[in-house]
Amino acid sequence: MSHNTDTIMKEFSIIDVSGDIGISASGATLGELFANAGAALYDLMTDVSSVRTVVSRKFSTSADTCDGLLVCFLNELIYLFETEELVGSRIKVMSLDESECSLKADVHGERFDPERHERRLLVKAATYHKLRMEQREGLWYAEVIFDI
Amino acid sequence: MATELKRIDANRLLVPKGYLTGMRTDGMIFVDEVLQRDLEKGSIEQVANVATLPGIVGNSMAMPDVHQGYGFPIGGVAAFDLNEGVISPGGVGYDINCGVRLIRSNLTKPDVMPKMRELVESLYTSIPSGVGSKGRIRLGERDREHILLKGARWAVEQGYGERADLEHCESGGCMDGADPSGISAKAYERGKAQQGTLGSGNHFVEVQYVDEIFDEAAAGVLGVFPNQITVMIHTGSRGFGHQVCTDFLEVMGRAVEKYGITLPDRELACAPFSSSESRAYFAAMKASANYAWANRQCLTHWTREIFYSLFRMTPREAGMTLVYDVAHNIAKVEEHRVNGVDRKLVVHRKGCTRAFPPNHPELPVRYRPIGQPVLIPGDMGRASYVLLGTHKAMNETFGSTCHGAGRLLSRHQAIRQAKGRAIWREMEDKNVLVRAAGRETLAEEMPEAYKNVSNVVDVVHNAGISKKVARLRPLGVIKG
Numbered sequence: 043m044s045h046n047t048d049t050i051m052k053e054f055s056i057i058d059v060s061g062d063i064g065i066s067a068s069g070a071t072l073g074e075l076f077a078n079a080g081a082a083l084y085d086l087m088t089d090v091s092s093v094r095t096v097v098s099r100k101f102s103t104s105a106d107t108c109d110g111l112l113v114c115f116l117n118e119l120i121y122l123f124e125t126e127e128l129v130g131s132r133i134k135v136m137s138l139d140e141s142e143c144s145l146k147a148d149v150h151g152e153r154f155d156p157e158r159h160e161r162r163l164l165v166k167a168a169t170y171h172k173l174r175m176e177q178r179e180g181l182w183y184a185e186v187i188f189d190i
Numbered sequence: 191m192a193t194e195l196k197r198i199d200a201n202r203l204l205v206p207k208g209y210l211t212g213m214r215t216d217g218m219i220f221v222d223e224v225l226q227r228d229l230e231k232g233s234i235e236q237v238a239n240v241a242t243l244p245g246i247v248g249n250s251m252a253m254p255d256v257h258q259g260y261g262f263p264i265g266g267v268a269a270f271d272l273n274e275g276v277i278s279p280g281g282v283g284y285d286i287n288c289g290v291r292l293i294r295s296n297l298t299k300p301d302v303m304p305k306m307r308e309l310v311e312s313l314y315t316s317i318p319s320g321v322g323s324k325g326r327i328r329l330g331e332r333d334r335e336h337i338l339l340k341g342a343r344w345a346v347e348q349g350y351g352e353r354a355d356l357e358h359c360e361s362g363g364c365m366d367g368a369d370p371s372g373i374s375a376k377a378y379e380r381g382k383a384q385q386g387t388l389g390s391g392n393h394f395v396e397v398q399y400v401d402e403i404f405d406e407a408a409a410g411v412l413g414v415f416p417n418q419i420t421v422m423i424h425t426g427s428r429g430f431g432h433q434v435c436t437d438f439l440e441v442m443g444r445a446v447e448k449y450g451i452t453l454p455d456r457e458l459a460c461a462p463f464s465s466s467e468s469r470a471y472f473a474a475m476k477a478s479a480n481y482a483w484a485n486r487q488c489l490t491h492w493t494r495e496i497f498y499s500l501f502r503m504t505p506r507e508a509g510m511t512l513v514y515d516v517a518h519n520i521a522k523v524e525e526h527r528v529n530g531v532d533r534k535l536v537v538h539r540k541g542c543t544r545a546f547p548p549n550h551p552e553l554p555v556r557y558r559p560i561g562q563p564v565l566i567p568g569d570m571g572r573a574s575y576v577l578l579g580t581h582k583a584m585n586e587t588f589g590s591t592c593h594g595a596g597r598l599l600s601r602h603q604a605i606r607q608a609k610g611r612a613i614w615r616e617m618e619d620k621n622v623l624v625r626a627a628g629r630e631t632l633a634e635e636m637p638e639a640y641k642n643v644s645n646v647v648d649v650v651h652n653a654g655i656s657k658k659v660a661r662l663r664p665l666g667v668i669k670g
Contacts, residue, residue, distance in 0.1 A: 056602060058600045058601075058602040058603065059258070059600055062601070063600075063601055081325045087321060088321070100461050105440070106440075106443065107443065110440075110443070114440075117436050121376055121379075121380065121433070124380045124429045125376075125379045125380055125382075125383075126383075127322060133642065138217075149207050154321070154322040155322075156321075156322050156323070156627075157319075159322070160626045160629055161321040161322060161627055161629060162321065162628060162629065162630065163321070163390070163601075163628070163630075164320070164321045164389060164390035164391065164670065165568075166284060166285070166429065166432040166626075167432050167435065168438050169457060170260070170439065170456040170457050171260040171261070171455075171457050173456070187260075187261065189284045189285075189432070190390075190391055190601075
């Protein structure tokens, strides 16, 4: 695994909630925070180290608030998994407009293959439940709970 | 004003209006002292939060299997006035019309035991389940809309099951008023390959036997007898319903501002029931509910096919008719008597089952003398129950009762506790064969992760909002 800022690193952890599961992620920039939150999501779904970089998929999304944008971004990744079976090994946030609450991102990865990719959780939605996003001492932090 | 929880009787706990600022009505949680020990503070707060919503009628209630959800608690029921009140996607849940159905048979435990392993394997290979699994059905353009308009009837028209199945589904397996035009392209896309799939997590197909009958007369009407083999199916509207919920949480988030509604929690996002946003959500919710009924109907058909071929029986010999099918994540407009006045209300049931009394016009003719069958799945190691709706439920809980065992451990706690253990072997030692697609599914779903369903059912039975008919024990389970 390389260590570019747009590369999936273990800059996240799992949060425990009864019934469902959450992630806590951080990043030096909002873009990095989003990419790491996306990596955490993929880690809930499968073993990311087994995912090769074969295809790339661009998408854009927007929301009314910045933390809402994180929820929409993660829901977009879930949507791409469910419809195109795309699991990401690398997420690059190409641009993120804080005032417009919109972003463009690029996911690199491959089609989920149950023969090679471990089946973990079927994550069905990112929620606003106890959603947190804040900047502390120069780092961005977020917590998101998923419905599974 | 009282601010502390107050025990009303052995099975009811009052959350007084003063518990939280802004509550318009009391909260009522159906728990005994034993289950109260597992009651999370967060669940109580959510019951109180729901009581702050505009136009709520009666109490904000929760069932003994309550646990924290998003916005509304899971195990919650709340009714709202059609003019003053709201509809909220959070009061229905992400998995719209997640529900349970029970199929009876003429087979008994000794008939199937010699072939149990083969039966579980066949179910596991025939019913798509788990992360990344694909459905056996590909929906054409026309089918996509027809499913949403017709629900289980669409499935029956395609040859999945029999017309008689429809009579034994809540709402006949189809809610009127679904509007396919209000569904996003994304929801269609997610729903395309997922019709006829089980999903994962707590969804299952379970082969069971009838272990105890509590009400022989009612069991007779339901066609249920001791040692009989039954099959329970638990699933919902899959990615389709989730996308509809996700889409409308955004819509409702904006509606909250537009209509000046103050909310204690963003996941309670809602709009006045009479608004265009609500009309659009309700029509999309109904479409999702219909998608789920079609889904359970397809799974029923494949389950029957496996039984027919494995036990070399004709459909008539096997007698695998549908006992009933209930929705436990849904909102419906229903008529209820409130303080002596008949009113139409929008009743939200989230992790909560409708439990209509005898003689209710919505029940199939056959079940009118006994009341609506209520199906309560437990964890994969212990038991499930068949109950009946009662007049008391109609008077007290808008005709509602519990929906399952309710989680006790978080998924992570369960995985931690299961570390180093072979859950499948532990289950086999208890004579339950299990197959799951996900590596950690069995750990997350192990019996200790849930409250004891028998305790939950005892509370609703003793409170009089349901009546016990039969207990079912698992023999074989497939999970996602």
